[in-house]
Amino acid sequence: MLDALAELLPFTFGLVAAPMPVVVVIVLLMSPGGRARAFVFVAGWFATVAVLSGLVAMLTGAGGGSSDGDPPLWVGLVQLVAGLAMLAMAAKTVRDHTARGPAADPAQPAWLGRIDALTPVMVLGLAAVLAGLNPKSLAMVVGAGTAIGALGIDPGAAAFGVLVFAVLGSLGVLVPALAAVTTGARGAAALQGARSWLTAHNDAVTMTVMFVFGGVFLAKALRTFAG
Numbered sequence: 180m181l182d183a184l185a186e187l188l189p190f191t192f193g194l195v196a197a198p199m200p201v202v203v204v205i206v207l208l209m210s211p212g213g214r215a216r217a218f219v220f221v222a223g224w225f226a227t228v229a230v231l232s233g234l235v236a237m238l239t240g241a242g243g244g245s246s247d248g249d250p251p252l253w254v255g256l257v258q259l260v261a262g263l264a265m266l267a268m269a270a271k272t273v274r275d276h277t278a279r280g281p282a283a284d285p286a287q288p289a290w291l292g293r294i295d296a297l298t299p300v301m302v303l304g305l306a307a308v309l310a311g312l313n314p315k316s317l318a319m320v321v322g323a324g325t326a327i328g329a330l331g332i333d334p335g336a337a338a339f340g341v342l343v344f345a346v347l348g349s350l351g352v353l354v355p356a357l358a359a360v361t362t363g364a365r366g367a368a369a370l371q372g373a374r375s376w377l378t379a380h381n382d383a384v385t386m387t388v389m390f391v392f393g394g395v396f397l398a399k400a401l402r403t404f405a406g
Contacts, residue, residue: 186326187344193392194319195351198377198384200224200309203294204352205374207302208359209367210295217356219299223306224352229345231311232324236337239328250329255403257325261318262396268314269389276382287378315388319348322396329403 200220207217239254290305297305310316327340355373358366377384 184340184343186330187323187340187347189392189395190319190323190326191344191347193322193388194228194316194348196384196388197309197313197316197319197351198381199288199313200306200316200352201355202374202377203291203305203309204355205370205377206291206294208355208370209374213295214356214359216297216299216302217359219302220306221349221352221356223303224310225345225349227307227310228316228320228348229341231317231320232327232344233338233341235321235324236328236341239325240331240337241328250325250403252403254325254329255400257321258396258400258403261321262393262400264314265318265389265393265396269386269393272382272386272389276386315385318392318396322392322399323348 204217204220207213207220210216239250310320323344324341327337327344330337330340332340355370359370362369
């Protein structure tokens with residue numbers, strides 16, 4: 180189990196380091212009646228991460244491998260594609276940041292300004308999209324799922340690994356929501372400051388995460404191919 184946790188930690192950090200989901204939670208918390216919707220987002224994020232990583236772990240474990248327990252070849256192909264895609268996204272972020280100019284504020288998604296109008300069901304869907312369809316988050320979920328499935332552990336231990344990953348991977352969105360509950364109005368300034376910092380440094384965080392984890396995925400792919 181310690182081996183499983185060690186395999187999961189890099190992907191957990193990568194998932195927690197995603198700025199946009201945290202910004203969404205903060206915006207929800209600062210909107211009228213947004214506290215309940217913020218926890219709906221957290222629940223949707225957790226459920227999506229758990230379900231997708233569990234499915235990937237199950238498929239990886241059932242996909243067959245070598246007789247000595249090495250993961251199947253297709254896992255290496257997935258890791259290779261994910262690594263190359265993340266490096267490409269990092270390069271695109273660098274290019275866009277350079278073209279925009281270091282002093283310019285990053286452009287915000289148009290939907291972020293309409294958070295106030297989202298119903299709880301729409302917030303749940305937004306969480307599922309950001310956790311399951313956003314390439315940055317999806318890469319971490321797939322990476323964790325393949326890591327768990329490739330270990331060849333029994334289903335109960337694999338389910339526990341998925342649960343641990345989903346819980347730890349949800350801390351980035353859960354902590355601001357809990358902070359808002361425990362600090363009340365006193366935490367509003369801190370939340371606004373956190374949002375401003377994440378927005379201003381979104382490119383830097385994205386570039387770092389994409390470059391680092393692109394390398395991680397490529398290294399894992401080479402290890403899988405070497406078998």
